[in-house]
Amino acid sequence: MASNYVDFRQLPLSLRERVRGEGILSTLLALWLAMLLFASPAEAGPRIEHWTLANGTRVYFVEAHDIPMVQLRLVFDSAASRDPVGKSGLALMTNRLLHEGAGGLDAGEIARRFERLGAEYGQDAGRDMAVVELRSLSEARLLQPALELLALIVRQPDFPAGAFERERARSLIALQRDLANPAAVVQKTFYRELYGSHPYAADPPGDPDSLKALTRDDLVAHYRRYYVGRNAVLVIVGDLTRRQANRMANTVAGDLPAGEIAAPLPKVTNGKGIKRAIAFPAKQTHVRIGMPVLVRNDPDLFPLYVGNYILGGGGLVSRLADEVREKRGYAYSVYSYFQPMREAGPFVLGLQTKNTQKADALKVVRRVLDEFIAKGPTAKELEDAKKHLVGGYPLKLAGNRKIADQVAYIAFYELPLDWLDTFTARVETVTVEQIRDAFQRRVRLNELVTVTVGGR
Amino acid sequence: MHEIPVRRLVIATGLLLLTACATGTPGRSSAVHETTLANGLRVIVKEDHRAPVVVSEVWYRVGSIDEPEGITGVSHVLEHMMFKGTKRLKPNEFSRIIAANGGTENAFTSHNYTGYFQMLERSRLPVALELEAERMHNLRLDPVEYRKEIRVVMEERRLRIEDRPEQQVDERFMATAYRVSPYRHPVIGLMRDLENMKVEDLRRWYDRFYSPSNATLVVVGDVDPQEVFALARKYFGPIPARANNHPVLPAEPPQTESRRVRLKLPAEVPYLVMGYHAPSHTAHRESWEPYALYVLAGILDGGNSARFPTDLVRGRRIAASAGVGYFPVSRGTTLFMAEAHPAQGHTIEDLERAIRDQFERLKREPVGADELARVKAQVAAADVYARDSIYMQARKLASYATIGLDWRQADAFVRHIQAVTPEQVQTVARRYLIDSNLTVAVLDPLPMDPGKKKRRPAMEGRHGQ
Numbered sequence: 001m002a003s004n005y006v007d008f009r010q011l012p013l014s015l016r017e018r019v020r021g022e023g024i025l026s027t028l029l030a031l032w033l034a035m036l037l038f039a040s041p042a043e044a045g046p047r048i049e050h051w052t053l054a055n056g057t058r059v060y061f062v063e064a065h066d067i068p069m070v071q072l073r074l075v076f077d078s079a080a081s082r083d084p085v086g087k088s089g090l091a092l093m094t095n096r097l098l099h100e101g102a103g104g105l106d107a108g109e110i111a112r113r114f115e116r117l118g119a120e121y122g123q124d125a126g127r128d129m130a131v132v133e134l135r136s137l138s139e140a141r142l143l144q145p146a147l148e149l150l151a152l153i154v155r156q157p158d159f160p161a162g163a164f165e166r167e168r169a170r171s172l173i174a175l176q177r178d179l180a181n182p183a184a185v186v187q188k189t190f191y192r193e194l195y196g197s198h199p200y201a202a203d204p205p206g207d208p209d210s211l212k213a214l215t216r217d218d219l220v221a222h223y224r225r226y227y228v229g230r231n232a233v234l235v236i237v238g239d240l241t242r243r244q245a246n247r248m249a250n251t252v253a254g255d256l257p258a259g260e261i262a263a264p265l266p267k268v269t270n271g272k273g274i275k276r277a278i279a280f281p282a283k284q285t286h287v288r289i290g291m292p293v294l295v296r297n298d299p300d301l302f303p304l305y306v307g308n309y310i311l312g313g314g315g316l317v318s319r320l321a322d323e324v325r326e327k328r329g330y331a332y333s334v335y336s337y338f339q340p341m342r343e344a345g346p347f348v349l350g351l352q353t354k355n356t357q358k359a360d361a362l363k364v365v366r367r368v369l370d371e372f373i374a375k376g377p378t379a380k381e382l383e384d385a386k387k388h389l390v391g392g393y394p395l396k397l398a399g400n401r402k403i404a405d406q407v408a409y410i411a412f413y414e415l416p417l418d419w420l421d422t423f424t425a426r427v428e429t430v431t432v433e434q435i436r437d438a439f440q441r442r443v444r445l446n447e448l449v450t451v452t453v454g455g456r
Numbered sequence: 457m458h459e460i461p462v463r464r465l466v467i468a469t470g471l472l473l474l475t476a477c478a479t480g481t482p483g484r485s486s487a488v489h490e491t492t493l494a495n496g497l498r499v500i501v502k503e504d505h506r507a508p509v510v511v512s513e514v515w516y517r518v519g520s521i522d523e524p525e526g527i528t529g530v531s532h533v534l535e536h537m538m539f540k541g542t543k544r545l546k547p548n549e550f551s552r553i554i555a556a557n558g559g560t561e562n563a564f565t566s567h568n569y570t571g572y573f574q575m576l577e578r579s580r581l582p583v584a585l586e587l588e589a590e591r592m593h594n595l596r597l598d599p600v601e602y603r604k605e606i607r608v609v610m611e612e613r614r615l616r617i618e619d620r621p622e623q624q625v626d627e628r629f630m631a632t633a634y635r636v637s638p639y640r641h642p643v644i645g646l647m648r649d650l651e652n653m654k655v656e657d658l659r660r661w662y663d664r665f666y667s668p669s670n671a672t673l674v675v676v677g678d679v680d681p682q683e684v685f686a687l688a689r690k691y692f693g694p695i696p697a698r699a700n701n702h703p704v705l706p707a708e709p710p711q712t713e714s715r716r717v718r719l720k721l722p723a724e725v726p727y728l729v730m731g732y733h734a735p736s737h738t739a740h741r742e743s744w745e746p747y748a749l750y751v752l753a754g755i756l757d758g759g760n761s762a763r764f765p766t767d768l769v770r771g772r773r774i775a776a777s778a779g780v781g782y783f784p785v786s787r788g789t790t791l792f793m794a795e796a797h798p799a800q801g802h803t804i805e806d807l808e809r810a811i812r813d814q815f816e817r818l819k820r821e822p823v824g825a826d827e828l829a830r831v832k833a834q835v836a837a838a839d840v841y842a843r844d845s846i847y848m849q850a851r852k853l854a855s856y857a858t859i860g861l862d863w864r865q866a867d868a869f870v871r872h873i874q875a876v877t878p879e880q881v882q883t884v885a886r887r888y889l890i891d892s893n894l895t896v897a898v899l900d901p902l903p904m905d906p907g908k909k910k911r912r913p914a915m916e917g918r919h920g921q
Contacts, residue, residue: 066506067843099760107770111760116830118837137837166773169800173725173776177797180724180904182619281722281904282619284611316539316548317555326548329607332615352615384556391558394577398507399844 045420046403048410049242053249055229055258060411061245062237064400068138070238071400072147073408074154074253077262078130078226080204081342089206090214093167094222095125098132100163103156107163110149119146121153127200128342129412130226135401138239147251154227155255159219168211175208183352185278186286186453193274193449194292194346198266228259233411237404268292268344273446278453285358285454287351289365291447292344296413300438302426304338304347307435309385310377311369312336312349317384323368324351330361342413347443355455362450373443376436390424488853488863489681491688495697496669499688500853500863501681504846510677511850512584513573514592515858517672518665520645521567521638521787522703527657529645531665532565533609534658538572539563540601543594547601550587557583565643568787569858575847578678582687585673589691592671595662602655610651613644621723621899629729629897632717633791637708667698672857676850705788708733714894720902725776725797726804727899730811734792734888736784737861741887746784747872748880749792749888753782754831755823755881756794756814761830763814774802774810787859792888804898818885822878835873 049061083090099121100107114121119142122133132154136146178184188203195201202210234253236245270292294301305313312320312335324334334351349369353361377385397403397420410419489501519531541547554561559576574584617623627642634640645653673692675684711733735745757764757780768775778796798807842848856866 067840069840069844071844108761108766111765112826112830115759115761116826116833118833120837120841135841137840142837163770166770169773170769170776173797173800176724180621180722180901283614284619314555315560316551322548325608327604329604330611332608332612353611354614384552387556388558391556391577391580392560393558394508395558395560395575398509398846401844 045397045406045423046237048407048417048420049245050411050417051246053229053254055254055256056261057229057232057234057249057253057256058411059246059249059253060233060235060407061240061242061249062403062407063240063242063245064237064403065239067400068239069400070134070136070138070143070236070240070248071404072134072136072150072238072248072252073235073404074132074150075233075235075408075412076130076132076227077128077231077342077412078222079125080127080202081199081265082222082226082262083199083202083206083210086210086213087206087218088202088210089171089204090210090218090222091130091226092125092204092206093164093171093211093214094159094219095123095130095132096167097159097164097219098123098153098157100167101158101160103152104158105152106160110153113149114146117142117146121150126204129408131408143248144251147248151252151255154253157223159216159223161216164216164219168214171205171211172208175205175211182280182282182284182286182453185280186288186350186451189276189278189453190288190290190348190449190451191346193276193451194271194290195268196271198268198343200268200292200341200343200345225259226262227256229253229256230259230261232256233408235404235408235411237400237407265343270444270447271449274449276449276451278451280453280455282454283354284352285355285452287349287353287358287362287365288451289349289369289448290347291443291449293347293442294338294340294345295343296340296415298340300442301340303430303434303438304442306382306385306389306427306430307372307377307439308336308338308347309389310381310435311372314385314388319368319372320349320351320365323364324361328361328364330357330364334365358452358454362452369443370445373436373439373445376432376439379432382430382432382435386427386430389427393424488867489685490863491685493668493689493693495693495695496667497688497692497695498672498857499685500672500674500857501679501684502674502676502849502853503679503681504676504843504849505678508578508678509575509846510578510581510675510679511573511575511846512581512588513571513674513850513854514588515569515571515672515674515854516665517568517670517702517787517858517860518570518661519566519568519787520641520643521705522665523638523641523645524703526649527645527653527661528641528649529609529643530649530653530657530661531570532644533606533650533653534661535563535565535570535572536605536609537597537602537658538591538595540605541596541598542591543596544590545587547598550591553583553587559584567639567643568785569855571854571858573847573850581675581677581679581684582691585687585691588673589695592666592668592692593695595666597655597659597662599655602658606650606653609644610647613647613650616644617642618647621719621721621901622727624721625719625727625729625897625899628717628719629731629895632715632897633711633731633733633895634708636706637788638705639708639788664701667700668692668695669697670700672854674850674854674857676846676853708789711893711895714891714896716896716898718898718900720900722904723899723901724904726901727795727797728804728807728811729793729795729897730808731791731793731895732888732890732893734782734790735884736786736788736790737865738787738859739789744872744876744880745884745887747869748876748884749782750784751828751831751873751876752818752823752881752884753780753792754834755818755827756780758831758834763827767814768796768807768810769799772810773799774807775799778807778811785855785859785861804900808896815885815889819882819889821882823881825878828876828878828881832874832876836870839870 046062080091119136136143192201312318320334324330331351331353336349339345557580559574561574563572631640764778768778776797776799781793853863856863
């Protein structure tokens with residue numbers, strides 16, 4: 001609020017902003033991406049133990065005894081990409097309703113029970129991942145009841161009709177607020193234009209028509225289909241032994257039915273250079289440029305990530321920041337990133353600038369991008385990028401929550417368990433030639449989608 | 457801490473946390489070490505050896521409340537210019553060096569202070585300290601760089617305030633709640649002041665406030681305190697001492713009548729902000745008052761079982777969202793605030809009445825033992841969780857030190873919260889949540905597209921089954 005307003009020199013992306021903007025995937029992803037950029041051959045990641053429960057739930061555990069706490073994250077492949085046509089918002093609404101009533105307890109009673117234990121419960125769903133999260137002290141008399149309550153929420157949600165109506169009404173208000181927010185308008189339009197008829201096109205919270213079309217039966221059906229063992233991963237980081245962690249995993253997820261793994265998502269078909277300009281009563285124009293590019297195991301992943309750090313990922317020291325902000329003062333925030341997803345996630349370039357400067361800023365951005373794709377980085381830029389990505393590796397694993405973020409990503413996308421250990425070595429092997437080649441093949445200028453939202 | 461949005465007050469604040477449930481695990485709390493250099497720079501170090509990383513923060517006791525009319529926003533513009541070159545560093549070279557050392561960095565300005573921080577692998581700490589020392593006394597303030605950077609700040613103001621109707625309401629709210637005190641000014645500054653600002657204004661501001669004795673260095677991480685003290689002496693020791701020259705802040709006259717302001721702006725959903733002048737850790741009648749208000753905030757909005765979500769969102773369904781905010785780490789007084797959006801079919805007036813009823817109930821009846829125990833358990837647990845982040849640990853130490861409090865007071869936070877009684881919560885409600893002390897600001901939406909009629913209600917037609 002106003003009285004607590006703090007201006008940062010650079011927008012710090014809070015978790016909430018990221019989740020609102022692009023779904024939790026981008027949150028986890030941004031963290032992972034940062035980590036990805038930060039590995040070092042000399043420093044191994046945390047020791048990840050992995051096993052599978054009888055019902056197929058995959059468990060990933062990192063033992064950490066420094067703080068008497070446990071960080072737990074349960075991830076289901078049941079996010080917005082699973083929404084049926086015309087029912088977007090279903091996955092997020094299902095996820096939101098879990099703690100609104102379970103095993104006969106109402107929302108208030110569930111919250112009271114967590115809160116008097118000092119436990120913190122959270123949930124969210126983006127395009128790929130639907131997440132249920134718990135943070136608790138590790139003392140058994142506090143931890144055990146918190147775990148049992150969590151199990152009740154994921155195993156016996158009631159989806160009370162009244163709570164569903166209330167939460168839908170609140171979501172509709174939130175969507176209506178978004179209409180006055182150019183940042184929300186540009187983000188939603190951009191994904192729609194990028195993905196067309198693919199499930200990634202829809203905004204995870206849905207739209208007014210799709211929300212109104214949802215029924216309680218839809219939620220129950222979605223829950224029964226997707227909140228099952230074979231479709232779940234459970235990440236535990238904290239003050240536990242492996243034996244305790246296994247008991248805990250069985251408490252939380254052991255009673256889920258095995259069910260079936262979610263079907264493969266449709267492939268993304270690339271677009272053809274759409275340009276959309278949306279008139280909006282604002283002083284600034286918000287710009288997004290991009291196209292679908294990356295899946296999680298893509299062989300071009302490392303050259304594209306390291307290259308993007310140089311292009312627009314490195315905060316205030318990237319080429320985009322230098323040309324747009326530092327040299328010309330055109331924008332407060334200008335950036336680019338790749339977001340690998342289960343199917344092709346986007347390359348995104350974004351900025352905001354006052355309306356009268358829009359054309360000039362766009363020209364600069366396109367020139368920077370064209371030149372980077374044509375020539376790639378300089379040897380010096382690559383060397384500095386590697387120093388940053390390798391030298392800062394330990395930052396990304398400093399703390400239980402950060403470790404849980406990374407491990408959840410590895411677990412959900414079934415990356416090798418030594419992913420963190422080998423990361424810096426793979427960053428080190430990237431060459432100027434590989435970056436140029438990967439950008440030329442994957443970021444095709446004639447296929448880029450450009451969306452602007454703003455005034456004249 | 458201070459920049460955390462209202463809704464997340466209780467879960468997210470580094471301050472509020474304590475050790476759970478009376479017998480909760482105290483855990484291994486590492487000691488804080490402190491020294492002051494001959495030139496007045498205060499140095500505070502906390503060890504945390506869980507990971508080979510370190511956070512380094514330099515905070516200056518200067519913020520928007522120090523600014524006179526006409527140059528509002530100068531502290532924040534100066535913060536931007538701190539990256540734009542010194543005697544030995546080219547523009548942006550500071551950031552390039554930190555980046556090439558694997559570090560991440562940022563800076564921030566608030567009403568009360570200006571802070572700079574870097575997070576690095578432990579062995580790179582000297583790099584950060586050398587750079588911070590350089591810009592503490594050798595800033596260049598080049599006019600060419602200034603002309604570009606002031607445009608960046610104007611874009612920032614457009615992004616954060618001018619294209620966001622609710623933030624405009626917040627800005628107007630502050631200018632209404634405070635008539636004299638500089639808390640009435642936005643941290644980012646008024647646009648006309650940014651347009652008229654000169655690089656000379658920044659030069660004067662820098663010379664006046666960026667001295668070692670007006671700053672605090674806080675280092676948290678995998679370090680040895682004596683080594684950090686030695687590094688601090690090496691890099692910051694040679695900076696000459698200078699007298700501090702803080703303005704005498706005009707005191708806000710006591711408010712004697714409620715105040716209201718209504719903004720009609722293109723927007724979609726009405727928005728309500730309410731605020732009462734309230735005591736802080738530095739300005740209060742009795743030192744327990746801020747803790748009692750903190751607990752009161754937790755009673756209303758400290759989780760999904762608190763009164764606002766229970767009564768206003770789920771029970772009466774009068775609010776689509778409702779939260780409170782209270783931030784006692786301030787150099788002057790502070791505000792106890794509520795903000796809310798009405799649910800469909802309810803007016804702002806209904807909502808305000810419902811929120812005031814909640815305040816009245818707090819005055820009428822002591823809070824229940826269960827509710828109080830719940831807030832205390834949350835604060836205790838959150839104190840343990842906060843140890844997971846060296847960044848949050850550093851911010852807590854730096855904010856207390858910078859507003860002029862002993863950091864030991866931050867460490868005692870949980871203890872003070874545990875001591876709060878139902879009577880004290882009732883007392884602060886009766887003392888401060890009163891009409892003559894209230895300011896209300898309302899966003900009254902106009903059509904986004906002036907050519908069109910007002911948007912139809914969000915909820916109509918089929919409701920599912």
